[in-house]
Amino acid sequence: MAQNRIASGIVMVPCFLLGSAFFSTAIWGDAASGNRPLAVGMGALLVLAGGLALLIQGDPPETQQDPVTKPDDPG
Numbered sequence: 001m002a003q004n005r006i007a008s009g010i011v012m013v014p015c016f017l018l019g020s021a022f023f024s025t026a027i028w029g030d031a032a033s034g035n036r037p038l039a040v041g042m043g044a045l046l047v048l049a050g051g052l053a054l055l056i057q058g059d060p061p062e063t064q065q066d067p068v069t070k071p072d073d074p075g
Helices: 005-028 036-055
Strands: none
Touching (some): 005 036
């Protein structure tokens, strides 16, 4: 099954948003002082997953060529 660009966007956007929320909690949150390494790790994993969803592309769609209008051999 080929990967869909819309599906990868649906995965990428929440991963980036949640990852940045974890990063900002680790940086600015005084309540997260004990869990700061966990928040940084979770943020890094989510941003990495979002980046992989963006970078991993599926196969190009398979289209059938009409031999009359688009022949494979131009000669």
